Each structure stands twice: as C-alpha cells, then as structure tokens.
Amino acid sequence: MEARAEVVIAGGGIAGVEAALALHALAPDEAHLRLLSPEPEFELKPLAVEEPFTGRPADRHDLRAALAEIGAEFVDGALSDVDRAAGLLRFGYGSELSFDYLIVCTGARTRSPYAGVETFWSNRSDLPVDAMIERAANAGRPLSLVVPPGTSWPLPLYELALLIRRRSEELGLEGVELEVLSPESRPLGIFGDAGSAAVAELLEIRHISHVPGAEVRQTDGAGPLTVSTRAERVAPELVIALPELRGPYVRGLPADAAGFLPVDELGRVEGCENIYAAGDGTDFPVKQGGLATQQADAVAEHIAMRLGAIDKAHGFEPVLRGRLLTGAETLSLRHALGAGRDDGDASREYLWWPAEKVAGRYLAAWLGRTDRTELEAPDRALEIEVALPHEWHARPL
Numbered sequence: 001m002e003a004r005a006e007v008v009i010a011g012g013g014i015a016g017v018e019a020a021l022a023l024h025a026l027a028p029d030e031a032h033l034r035l036l037s038p039e040p041e042f043e044l045k046p047l048a049v050e051e052p053f054t055g056r057p058a059d060r061h062d063l064r065a066a067l068a069e070i071g072a073e074f075v076d077g078a079l080s081d082v083d084r085a086a087g088l089l090r091f092g093y094g095s096e097l098s099f100d101y102l103i104v105c106t107g108a109r110t111r112s113p114y115a116g117v118e119t120f121w122s123n124r125s126d127l128p129v130d131a132m133i134e135r136a137a138n139a140g141r142p143l144s145l146v147v148p149p150g151t152s153w154p155l156p157l158y159e160l161a162l163l164i165r166r167r168s169e170e171l172g173l174e175g176v177e178l179e180v181l182s183p184e185s186r187p188l189g190i191f192g193d194a195g196s197a198a199v200a201e202l203l204e205i206r207h208i209s210h211v212p213g214a215e216v217r218q219t220d221g222a223g224p225l226t227v228s229t230r231a232e233r234v235a236p237e238l239v240i241a242l243p244e245l246r247g248p249y250v251r252g253l254p255a256d257a258a259g260f261l262p263v264d265e266l267g268r269v270e271g272c273e274n275i276y277a278a279g280d281g282t283d284f285p286v287k288q289g290g291l292a293t294q295q296a297d298a299v300a301e302h303i304a305m306r307l308g309a310i311d312k313a314h315g316f317e318p319v320l321r322g323r324l325l326t327g328a329e330t331l332s333l334r335h336a337l338g339a340g341r342d343d344g345d346a347s348r349e350y351l352w353w354p355a356e357k358v359a360g361r362y363l364a365a366w367l368g369r370t371d372r373t374e375l376e377a378p379d380r381a382l383e384i385e386v387a388l389p390h391e392w393h394a395r396p397l
Contacts, residue, residue: 010036011036012037015278015293020035026301026310027310035075036091049156049325079091081251082102108287111243117239118239136238144238152286158187162202165206165207178208181211191320192342199333199346213229215227218236277295284318320335332346
C-alpha cells in the first residue's frame with residue numbers, strides 16, 4: 001500500500017475544520033491529515049453576536065476529539081512561517097512539520113477602526129449593551145452602529161442593531177434612536193435586490209434608521225467621528241463598530257498590500273504548487289464563514305483529484321448564504337455572487353438544510369450530526385432529500 005500524502009491544515013476555524021471534513025470524505029485512504037491550531041476548541045463564531053444578550057457562550061467543540069473521529073491529528077501551535085522549497089512549516093518555538101500539501105486557514109487579523117469606541121469582536125461577550133442603551137437615552141442622541149470603510153461583511157452589525165432594539169424594549173427604553181451608518185448604498189445590498197429589500201423592511205418595522213453611503217472616519221485621535229453624509233459628528237461613546245480586517249502576513253508566502261494571500265479559483269496560493277489557502281486570510285474580497293467553507297471545499301476537491309481519489313474538481317463558485325438573527329424570527333438570505341442577474345432570495349423559511357448559521361457542505365452536517373447537507377432550497381420530495389417529514393417547511397421557525 002502506498003504511503004498516504006501528508007496534508008497539513010493550518011488553522012482550526014471554519015475553513016480549517018471544513019477542509020479536514022471534506023478531505024476525510026473525499027480522500028480517506030489517500031491523505032493523512034494534521035491540523036495545526038493554537039486554540040484547542042472550535043467555536044462557531046458567527047453565533048457570538050448573541051452572547052452579550054444571553055450571557056451564554058456559543059457552543060464549542062474539542063478539536064482533538066473531533067479530529068480523532070476522522071483519523072486526523074491535532075497539533076497545538078500557531079503557524080509562523082513556511083519554507084516552500086523544503087516543504088516545511090514552522091510553529092511555536094522552532095517546531096516544524098513537513099507536508100506534501102499545505103492548506104492555510106489562519107483567518108484574518110482584526111483591529112479596532114476607531115479610538116474610544118466599542119468594537120464588536122467575534123469572541124467578545126462583554127459588550128456593555130445595557131449601559132450604551134441608557135447612555136443614548138440620557139443623551140437624547142442616537143446609538144450609532146458603524147460599518148467601517150472597506151468592510152465587506154456587515155451582517156453582524158445589522159444583527160446587533162436588531163438585538164439591541166429588542167433589548168431596549170425589554171428595558172422600557174424602546175424610544176431610543178438606533179441607526180446603522182454604512183458605506184453601502186442599501187442595507188445588506190450584497191444579498192441582491194430581494195435580500196436587501198427584506199432587510200430594509202425589517203429595519204423600518206423595528207424603527208432602526210439606515211444611513212447609506214456613510215463613511216465614518218476619525219482624524220483627531222480619540223475625538224469625535226466624522227460622517228461623510230452629514231455635518232454633525234458622532235460621539236465615540238455612542239458608537240459600536242465592526243473591526244477592520246488585515247491579512248495574516250505569513251512569512252515565506254506571497255501577500256497583497258494588506259497581507260492577504262492571493263489565490264486562484266482552486267484555492268492555490270500564487271506561485272505555490274502544493275500550498276493552498278481558504279477563508280478570511282485570502283484575497284477574496286468578501287469575508288464570510290459560508291464562503292470560507294466553499295473555498296475549503298474547492299481546495300479539498302483539487303487535492304483529492306491530484307491524489308487520484310476523485311475524477312473531477314470544481315472551482316470556487318461563491319454563493320452567499322446568511323441567516324440574519326433578528327431577536328424574533330430568523331431571516332434566511334441567499335445570493336449567487338458574480339452570477340449575472342440574480343436578485344437573490346430572502347425567506348423566513350429555510351433556504352438550505354441543515355439550517356446552520358454557517359452553511360458548510362460538510363461542517364453543517366457535522367454540527368447537526370446528519371448524514372447529508374443540502375445547500376439549496378429543496379425542490380423534490382423532502383423524504384428523498386434529507387429523510388425528514390415532508391411537512392418540515394410548513395413549520396414556523
């Protein structure tokens with residue numbers, strides 16, 4: 001029996017776990033998998049938006065145990081640099097791993113875009129929501145939720161706005177003004193006409209203002225923030241912003257001006273035959289968990305094809321899927337990016353199955369412990385699709 005190829009996945013987030021699950025499914029006998037991560041647990045970070053309101057952390061999964069289930073190894077450490085010629089990566093204090101194929105899934109680096117404001121981090125549960133609502137009420141001014149210039153995935157900020165509105169009503173302060181300041185021309189326009197219209201209607205119903213084309217900048221250290229669409233400034237203490245993203249800057253690998261890894265449609269890092277990347281650390285402009293899983297799938301398929309496990313590999317064809325947490329029902333959104341005329345879909349019913357927050361082909365099935373993931377709206381008898389009662393779609397969320 002031929003020796004299996006050594007495949008090392010650097011990063012234990014959404015893209016890394018999806019890549020491991022996909023390669024296990026596609027090339028179980030051809031690839032030996034090792035996953036390198038400084039974090040021993042996998043957390044579905046898109047669900048962290050609820051933590052400031054519930055006080056309950058998002059579910060976590062032990063990576064070592066999860067990988068053991070599929071015959072893969074967990075290695076504790078963070079990627080520091082790559083020696084392409086030698087087929088080695090380094091981590092920790094001089095430790096090394098050899099690889100035949102490397103998949104970099106280290107994600108992006110985050111930083112606060114403004115001084116003196118509350119920044120919503122994906123791992124933060126202590127956002128002082130109640131204090132900020134009361135502060136805005138006492139000041140008689142809006143609580144501003146800001147999408148910084150250059151941010152490609154603003155959905156978490158809209159979730160925060162909707163959840164804050166619900167919380168203000170629970171506090172008896174439903175009259176507090178809430179506004180979303182965003183460079184977008186329309187709310188969540190990345191989801192197309194149908195998705196954006198549904199979100200705009202939801203914001204109107206919940207009395208949340210959307211200020212389009214608003215570029216918010218800070219030029220005076222920790223001073224007030226200027227808004228391109230109006231004369232008055234915004235006080236930092238009344239602002240919640242999303243973080244800015246920068247690339248991982250992996251030593252030994254090419255990077256663009258912001259540190260992101262340039263990849264092709266198969267996920268290959270520019271100029272690197274056996275090195276791939278997936279997720280927020282790549283130069284694909286939209287940084288979102290579901291897209292990260294699609295990139296990881298494209299990478300896994302191409303490696304599996306090169307190992308002779310499958311006959312054909314499909315490139316990365318991005319389809320944006322997002323569940324907007326509203327504090328009541330969940331709004332499902334779908335839009336094929338770069339597919340010509342696609343108005344997108346918006347529904348309070350499921351648009352994919354299992355209806356996980358991140359619609360990964362293998363990750364969603366693993367999280368839901370199901371045998372099959374259907375990433376499109378079912379169009380045939382559901383007993384055939386996912387072996388569930390046909391009436392599932394008629395049940396309210």
